[in-house]
Amino acid sequence: MRFDLLKILLVDDNHHMRVLIGEILRAIGVKGVFEATDGAEALNIMRMNAIDIVMTDLAMQPLDGIDFTRLLRNSPDSPNQMCPVIMITGHSTQKRVKEARDAGVTEFLAKPVTARGVIDRITRVVEAPRSFIRNEDYFGPDRRRRADPAYSGPRRRGSDEDNGNPLG
Numbered sequence: 649m650r651f652d653l654l655k656i657l658l659v660d661d662n663h664h665m666r667v668l669i670g671e672i673l674r675a676i677g678v679k680g681v682f683e684a685t686d687g688a689e690a691l692n693i694m695r696m697n698a699i700d701i702v703m704t705d706l707a708m709q710p711l712d713g714i715d716f717t718r719l720l721r722n723s724p725d726s727p728n729q730m731c732p733v734i735m736i737t738g739h740s741t742q743k744r745v746k747e748a749r750d751a752g753v754t755e756f757l758a759k760p761v762t763a764r765g766v767i768d769r770i771t772r773v774v775e776a777p778r779s780f781i782r783n784e785d786y787f788g789p790d791r792r793r794r795a796d797p798a799y800s801g802p803r804r805r806g807s808d809e810d811n812g813n814p815l816g
Contacts, residue, residue, distance in 0.1 A: 649771060655680035655697060656770075659690040659704035659716065660736070665761075669703060669736075672763045687716025694720075694727035701773055703757070703766075706737040706748060714744070714751045721752035721787050729787070730780055732773035736761065752788025754778060 656678055660666050666683050673681050682697060684690035688711045690702065702720070704713040711719075717733050720726050735748050738759040745756065755769045778789035 649774060651677035652679050654678050655682065655700045657682045657684060657690055657693055657699045657702045659684045659687060659702060659713065661685050661705065661708040665705065669761060669766065672766050676767060687711030687713065690716055691719060691727065699728065699731060701732050701734065701770060703734045703736060706735055706740055706744060714748050717748065717751040717753055734769045734773065749791055750786065754789045
């Protein structure tokens with residue numbers, strides 16, 4: 649992978665976390681590292697630069713990573729609706745992680761951040777990009793992690809046949 653060709657935007661209100669991730673990115677060869685302290689600043693940076701990947705913290709003020717992702721995916725003046733978003737999260741609740749996924753986050757990276765984790769997530773979004781889906785209440789990367797070759801739908805689960813479901 650040509651990490652040196654990537655332009656990555658780090659969005660985190662914690663200066664130390666931006667320094668840490670920035671150093672990891674530079675160590676693997678990323679030359680285009682941009683930084684923002686919140687989602688609003690990130691959108692402005694994206695309007696002025698062709699960003700390939702956004703790595704954002706979940707919890708920030710005044711515009712957190714989830715609200716930023718919603719705006720990026722759904723705003724009519726979004727600078728790049730299909731830009732991959734890697735959400736960095738510490739000890740967030742499952743509810744917040746689900747909310748981030750439903751806002752259109754592409755991948756998650758758990759804290760404490762490691763070089764291996766950063767490389768893995770960047771590699772995933774570059775080498776195996778997920779298709780984007782648009783429907784009445786969602787726009788973003790396909791939330792399904794893998795296709796089920798045995799699925800012959802419309803049933804969603806194998807147990808649908810056994811529980812009186814008329815689809816079964």
